[in-house]
Amino acid sequence: MKFALRDDDACYFTEPETLTRVYHDVWDRVPVCLATVPFAIGYERIGIPREHWTSGEAFPLERNRALVSALREWVPERRVSIALHGYTHQDFASGYEFQAAPDPERRVRDGVRYMRTLLAADISIFVPPHNALSKRGLAAVGAAGLNILGSFLSFRPSMRPWDAKTPANWWRVRRFRAATGRAKSDRFVYPYVLRYAGHAEFGCHSLVPGTTFDELVSGFEEARRAGGDFCLATHYWEVSDAMKDVMLRLFDHAAKYADVRFVPAEELFAA
Numbered sequence: 001m002k003f004a005l006r007d008d009d010a011c012y013f014t015e016p017e018t019l020t021r022v023y024h025d026v027w028d029r030v031p032v033c034l035a036t037v038p039f040a041i042g043y044e045r046i047g048i049p050r051e052h053w054t055s056g057e058a059f060p061l062e063r064n065r066a067l068v069s070a071l072r073e074w075v076p077e078r079r080v081s082i083a084l085h086g087y088t089h090q091d092f093a094s095g096y097e098f099q100a101a102p103d104p105e106r107r108v109r110d111g112v113r114y115m116r117t118l119l120a121a122d123i124s125i126f127v128p129p130h131n132a133l134s135k136r137g138l139a140a141v142g143a144a145g146l147n148i149l150g151s152f153l154s155f156r157p158s159m160r161p162w163d164a165k166t167p168a169n170w171w172r173v174r175r176f177r178a179a180t181g182r183a184k185s186d187r188f189v190y191p192y193v194l195r196y197a198g199h200a201e202f203g204c205h206s207l208v209p210g211t212t213f214d215e216l217v218s219g220f221e222e223a224r225r226a227g228g229d230f231c232l233a234t235h236y237w238e239v240s241d242a243m244k245d246v247m248l249r250l251f252d253h254a255a256k257y258a259d260v261r262f263v264p265a266e267e268l269f270a271a
């Protein structure tokens, strides 16, 4: 069983010390997939200065030299890997970036190229800002050949670009939902990779303020019983001591099973 860890929102506004504080005792055991924003535009959240919540100014990652040099050290050490987390992560009046931007195709293409060059990192995963993707946003990511690591992605064929694998995947998810006694409206994380024509998708379990150890263990155990894999997703900027404690206890729980392997998130998609 594979177990991976994803952390969202590394960007110009991130101090490398904050990542070190959260992950110094984690990343040699569980590599962290940092879903990183190449040209961050501020929005209202902890860790972004208030004057940038609505300034609309885009900050290229390279302007944070300390972060870039830290990432360039951590990637070859395999402590972190880099995923693309949108292009600016800005919120539009009509939706989140990959629902509402007029040019998602260009954003994916330029974002990947920029980060590959700047960080000398392989990028094969896309994490949608706010876990939100329109049909066109999803098509843009798929066309770039990036795999998607999300939380609560929609499987409904009407919400997705169509390809030859779509109906069979929809049936798989439906079968899993029925086998686990869930109603259509119940949220759940499907514990296997879904492979589409040009890309694959996998869902993560969120660790946010208020998430309990028991909730995560039950998600992990369900994935385990199903013979699936598991990915935990969090945000470094809101990891409190209590959340860190939940995280470490979950790793300890998973590590009790001899067949659990802590892997970089990219390996979730390996055949």
Ligand SMILES: [Zn+2]
Binding pocket: 008, 009, 085, 089, 128, 129, 130
């Ligand atoms: Zn984000």
